[in-house]
Amino acid sequence: MKVMAAENNNLSLSKQRLRLWLRMLRASKTIENEVRERLKKTFDVTLPRFDVLAALYRHPEGLTMTALSRDLEVSNGNVTGIVDRLTKDGFVLRVPIANDRRATTVQLTPKGKGEFEIMAEAHESWIDEMMESLNEARIDEMIAVLEQLKNEAGGVE
Amino acid sequence: MKVMAAENNNLSLSKQRLRLWLRMLRASKTIENEVRERLKKTFDVTLPRFDVLAALYRHPEGLTMTALSRDLEVSNGNVTGIVDRLTKDGFVLRVPIANDRRATTVQLTPKGKGEFEIMAEAHESWIDEMMESLNEARIDEMIAVLEQLKNEAGGVE
DNA sequence: TAAATTTATTTCAAGCTTAAAATATCAAAG
DNA sequence: CTTTGATATTTTAAGCTTGAAATAAATTTA
Numbered sequence: 001m002k003v004m005a006a007e008n009n010n011l012s013l014s015k016q017r018l019r020l021w022l023r024m025l026r027a028s029k030t031i032e033n034e035v036r037e038r039l040k041k042t043f044d045v046t047l048p049r050f051d052v053l054a055a056l057y058r059h060p061e062g063l064t065m066t067a068l069s070r071d072l073e074v075s076n077g078n079v080t081g082i083v084d085r086l087t088k089d090g091f092v093l094r095v096p097i098a099n100d101r102r103a104t105t106v107q108l109t110p111k112g113k114g115e116f117e118i119m120a121e122a123h124e125s126w127i128d129e130m131m132e133s134l135n136e137a138r139i140d141e142m143i144a145v146l147e148q149l150k151n152e153a154g155g156v157e
Numbered sequence: 158m159k160v161m162a163a164e165n166n167n168l169s170l171s172k173q174r175l176r177l178w179l180r181m182l183r184a185s186k187t188i189e190n191e192v193r194e195r196l197k198k199t200f201d202v203t204l205p206r207f208d209v210l211a212a213l214y215r216h217p218e219g220l221t222m223t224a225l226s227r228d229l230e231v232s233n234g235n236v237t238g239i240v241d242r243l244t245k246d247g248f249v250l251r252v253p254i255a256n257d258r259r260a261t262t263v264q265l266t267p268k269g270k271g272e273f274e275i276m277a278e279a280h281e282s283w284i285d286e287m288m289e290s291l292n293e294a295r296i297d298e299m300i301a302v303l304e305q306l307k308n309e310a311g312g313v314e
Numbered sequence: 315t316a317a318a319t320t321t322a323t324t325t326c327a328a329g330c331t332t333a334a335a336a337t338a339t340c341a342a343a344g
Numbered sequence: 345c346t347t348t349g350a351t352a353t354t355t356t357a358a359g360c361t362t363g364a365a366a367t368a369a370a371t372t373t374a
Contacts (some may be wrong), residue, residue, distance in 0.1 A: 013293060014285035020296045020303075021188065021284045028185040029230045031178065040363085041311040046171075048330060065353060071184045071302040075332050080354055082330080102339045102352040103172035127178045130310035134302070136170060139253055140179045142302060145295060153191055153287035202335055202349045205360060223322060235361050242359080259322045266339085 031130055038126055043119050050123070052082050052093060053116040062095060062105030091115065142150065170248070188287055195283055200276050209239050210265065210273040211247060219252060219262030248272065 036047040055071045056063060065083070069076040083106055086092040091112035094104045108116065134142075159178055193204040212228045213220060222240070243249040248269035251261045265273065285300045291299075 014281055016293060016296050017288040018284050020291070020300050021288065023300050023303040023307070024181070024185060025189070026230070027303040027310070028181060030307050032182070033230060033308045036362085038366080046329075046362090063354085066351085072181070073190060074330090076353065077355075078331050079335080085329080100340070124171055124175050125229060127175050129304060131174040131177065133305055134174060134177070135311055136173060136301060139173050140272070143177055143180050145291070145299060146180040146184040148290055149288060150180070150187050151228050152290055153184070153188045193332085203332090203359075221322075222324090230364050231360090234325075234363080235321065238360070257322080257370070261323085 031127075033128060034130065035123065039119065042122060043115075045119065048082050049086060049091075049116070050116075050119060052079070052086060053112060054120065056092060056106060056108045056119070057113065060108075062102045062104055062107035064097070066103070068106060086112070096137050188284075191287065192283060194278065196276065196280070199279060200272075202276065205239050206243060206248075207273075207276060209236070209243060210269060211277070213249060213263060213265045214270065214273050214277070217265075219264035220255070220258045221262055223260070225263060243269070 009029060032047070039045050039047055039050055045130055048113060051072055052068065056066055061069075063071065065076060068083075069079045072079070083092060084095070090109055091105050093109050095107055097103045131139075189204070196202050196204055196207055208229055212225055216224075220228065222233060222236055225240070226236045229236070236256065239253070240249060244251060247266055250264050250266050252264055254260045254262060288296075
């Protein structure tokens with residue numbers, strides 16, 4: 001009897017977790033689509049390009065291709081293409097590393113830095129607008145849960 | 158002085174909201190990547206295909222291409238390709254609509270339904286595992302916030 | 315009814331994405 | 345040294361994704 005009850009509890013809890021995951025995915029997708037569209041319309045830049053610029057902005061010393069791929073959680077081959085195009089357009093630069101001829105760091109050019117700062121300001125205000133209803137307490141709460149989730153799922157082994 | 162304080166408050170709140178968004182995106186991406194990899198390894202199916210099957214499973218009467226595209230929040234042209242491939246592999250079926258020669262509904266085949274049920278069970282257990290630390294209260298809390306967020310961002314105008 | 319507009323879908327070009335294979339270089343061990 | 349294994353990146357093929365243009369059919373309107 002107790003086992004049965006526990007099973008039933010687990011079952012509905014797992015359904016509830018699934019439901020949360022689907023909601024989270026949906027909210028993310030909605031916001032992401034909105035951001036993608038505004039980036040395109042306002043700055044004629046794609047979301048993946050924006051993401052790469054943002055990662056590099058957070059690391060003024062530059063990032064290797066591998067570090068960039070890990071930071072963005074995308075495949076290494078993927079980064080190659082985006083960086084190629086950003087390089088062609090003068091937003092980023094591949095800088096050889098002194099002691100390792102295999103690796104290069106990628107850095108923002110002054111143009112890339114300047115353009116990103118403009119986009120980042122708009123981006124922040126869009127997010128602020130889309131999350132208008134959330135106060136500080138709610139936000140801290142959410143952040144804590146998400147942090148825990150990410151570690152649990154990502155396998156910090 | 159009061160204005161100044163308010164501005165500072167707003168500024169840090171908007172940064173906090175941005176921070177939340179980035180965490181949410183990161184958690185989603187981590188879980189999504191994990192699910193994608195497991196679907197591929199376990200069932201040799203891609204995540205977009207799984208998403209389409211899931212949407213159709215929730216609507217046994219079938220969905221038009223437009224409804225499917227809206228449900229998944231992806232472009233209409235995107236759905237065409239995925240449904241094409243699922244059709245070729247015998248998972249779904251395009252069924253003409255009686256009164257409207259422009260539209261077709263898409264439905265799961267028995268094979269599609271059967272295969273999806275197997276995948277869905279595994280999928281649910283993966284999510285359960287990845288969200289092990291979240292209890293019912295936390296989950297309900299999160300769902301409420303996410304629901305609000307989605308409506309705010311998605312423009313329910 | 316004919317023309318104009320709207321709706322449903324597909325097609326297309328460009329770019330994004332992954333997983334796996336191929337290159338190239340470095341580091342370690344014999 | 346030089347082979348062996350590890351690391352960093354690019355390449356490749358297949359599939360995903362978008363936004364816009366092209367078709368086609370239904371609906372509205374003059």
